[in-house]
Amino acid sequence: MTADTVQIEVQQTTQSRLQEVDFDNLVFGRNISDHMFIAEYKNGQWQDLRIVPYGDLSLSPATAALHYGQAIFEGMKAYKNEAGEVLLFRAIDNWKRLNKSAERLCMPQIPEDVFMNGLTELLRLDAGWVPSQPGCSLYIRPYMFATDPYIGVKASDSYYFIIFTSPVGTYYAKPPRVKVEQHFIRAAEGGVGATKCAGNYAGSLYPAKLAQQEGYDQLIWTDARDHAYIEESGTMNIMFMLDGKLLTPHVSETTLDGITRKSIVAIAEHWGIPVEERRISVAEIIDALKAGKLEAAFGAGTAVVISPFATIAYEGVDYPLPEIKEDSFVNKVKNYLTDLRTGKQEDIFGWMLKV
Numbered sequence: 001m002t003a004d005t006v007q008i009e010v011q012q013t014t015q016s017r018l019q020e021v022d023f024d025n026l027v028f029g030r031n032i033s034d035h036m037f038i039a040e041y042k043n044g045q046w047q048d049l050r051i052v053p054y055g056d057l058s059l060s061p062a063t064a065a066l067h068y069g070q071a072i073f074e075g076m077k078a079y080k081n082e083a084g085e086v087l088l089f090r091a092i093d094n095w096k097r098l099n100k101s102a103e104r105l106c107m108p109q110i111p112e113d114v115f116m117n118g119l120t121e122l123l124r125l126d127a128g129w130v131p132s133q134p135g136c137s138l139y140i141r142p143y144m145f146a147t148d149p150y151i152g153v154k155a156s157d158s159y160y161f162i163i164f165t166s167p168v169g170t171y172y173a174k175p176p177r178v179k180v181e182q183h184f185i186r187a188a189e190g191g192v193g194a195t196k197c198a199g200n201y202a203g204s205l206y207p208a209k210l211a212q213q214e215g216y217d218q219l220i221w222t223d224a225r226d227h228a229y230i231e232e233s234g235t236m237n238i239m240f241m242l243d244g245k246l247l248t249p250h251v252s253e254t255t256l257d258g259i260t261r262k263s264i265v266a267i268a269e270h271w272g273i274p275v276e277e278r279r280i281s282v283a284e285i286i287d288a289l290k291a292g293k294l295e296a297a298f299g300a301g302t303a304v305v306i307s308p309f310a311t312i313a314y315e316g317v318d319y320p321l322p323e324i325k326e327d328s329f330v331n332k333v334k335n336y337l338t339d340l341r342t343g344k345q346e347d348i349f350g351w352m353l354k355v
Contacts (some may be wrong), residue, residue, distance in 0.1 A: 006049065006117045008037075010125065013053035023131050026169035028303070029139070033129040033165040037118040040147075041108050041159040049114065051122055054164055060149035064156040071198040072101040073143035075302040076259075078123055078165070078355070080132045081343030086123055086355040089341050091116065093259045098142060100257075101195035106155035107144060114161070115142070122163055123355045131167045137341075139168045139303070145198075171303045175310035175324075176217035178233055180282055181207055182315075186232060186254075188224035193231075193254035201235065208234065216313060218299075222282060223254070230280045236299030236307065237261035241329055242288055245274040260300045260337075266349060267333055282314065289319040296330045297321055306334040 013034045021031050032054050040048045065071045074094045079087045095115045102109055119140070123130070130138040142163045146156030184207035187193020192200060204219075211219050218234035231249055232238055237258035240247040246268045251257045268275050288294040289312060298308040308324045324330050339345035340352065 006113050008117060008121055009050040010121070011050065011052045012125065016128075018128055021129075021167060023133055023136070023167065026131065026133075026136055026167055028168045028171050029166055031167055033126040033138070033167070035122060035125050036162055036164040037122045039110075039114055039118060039161045041161070042157075046108075046111065046114050046161070049118060051118070051125060057160075059147070062149040062151050063146070064148040064150060065145035067151060068146070068153055069197070069199045070105055070107060070146035070156055070159075071143065072098065072105060072107065072145075073141060073196055073198070074098045075196075076140045076142070077302060077341070078130050078138040078140060079341045079343075080130045083343075084132070085343070086127050086130050086138075087341060087343060088119075088123070088353040088355060090259050090263065090351045091119065091353055094142070097196070097257060097259070098144070101197060102144065104192055104195045105197055107146070108159060110144070110161055118161075119163055120355050122165065126165060127355070129165060129167050131169075133169075135338075136167065136169050139166045141165070168303075171305075172217070172307050175308050175321075176234075176299070177215065177311040177313070177318075178218045178220050178309050179211045179214065179216040179313040180230075180315075181211070181219040181221055182227045183207075184219075185224040186221040189253060191254070194252070194256060196256065204235070216311075220312065228281055228283070230282060230285065231255050233299045233309075236301040236304055238297070239264065239300055240280070240285065240288075240297050241295040242285075242293060245276055246329070247276050247278070247280055249280055250277040258301060260302055260305060263337065263349075263351070264300055264306070264333055267336060268329070270348075273329065285312070286314050286319070289321075294321065296324060296328060298330055305337065306330060 016034050035051050036054045037051050039046050076094045099109045144159055144161045147158045147160050148156040208219055220233045221231045223229040232255055265275055298306055300306055308330055309321055312319050
């Protein structure tokens with residue numbers, strides 16, 4: 001299937017919900033745009049490509065994904081520039097990562113033309129849903145799940161691939177307080193930690209709930225074997241500024257290859273800031289906190305973009321982090337990414353796509 005042969009049937013809504021949205025008070029994930037893109041995998045190929053009004057799906061109670069967890073997703077964003085044009089950030093990277101997740105979960109690959117044509121046509125139709133307010137964007141959720149109406153542990157023969165969108169504001173209202181997790185794990189070697197599969201997030205809810213009951217917003221996940229090395233934080237990659245260097249755990253089969261993360265690494269290297277992608281021990285970070293040497297710790301991800309931490313808790317002790325200064329790397333790279341995504345900064349990396 002090539003780009004010029006992709007046929008997408010479009011059924012436009014007769015009643016837009018756009019006027020119901022308060023774009024000055026967006027709650028993350030609350031408002032869903034008018035349309036969604038659907039493709040079905042049947043008989044060994046993707047077919048029935050269509051854009052339809054956003055609405056409920058009709059599924060069998062025996063739908064395989066509901067029982068055996070064959071479900072993966074991506075998170076990405078679109079922005080508006082000052083001319084009102086819609087811009088996509090690193091969309092091809094999301095497509096590649098979705099297919100990496102699909103391979104690990106025995107799911108079919110999505111052709112680039114199906115992914116990109118469905119995505120861009122959907123965004124053209126719902127361009128009015130892309131916010132222009134500062135700090136806001138259109139969150140995009142592509143996902144795939146098994147649809148065989150069959151109770152049996154095997155890879156499904158049929159799948160839905162769907163994209164829908166949602167105008168969003170800031171994910172965290174204030175810098176989160178995070179706690180180093182020393183019992184529960186997010187991922188183990190040989191598992192599915194490097195994928196964006198639904199089960200990873202389900203398994204994180206209980207330990208996160210326990211931390212929230214103690215007054216923290218999220219966790220810092222550590223390795224499954226010894227809980228001695230830092231891996232991620234909540235649903236974000238994690239980064240540190242220490243001794244003028246940017247430190248971040250290296251990408252492995254227990255960590256997600258975050259697109260925001262590798263963008264920050266590329267920008268730092270372009271600016272001449274030393275970057276170390278390696279194993280980072282909990283002890284190293286706690287020692288730096290105790291000595292007052294840790295300049296910043298922050299989460300990086302599509303939803304949060306860049307989220308500096310207020311506190312890191314370890315073994316019952318809260319270690320406050322210094323307030324982020326205006327001229328700090330954290331603020332500079334956040335502002336740079338914002339300007340790049342909204343067309344105010346020259347795209348020297350080739351990351352942006354005008355829809």
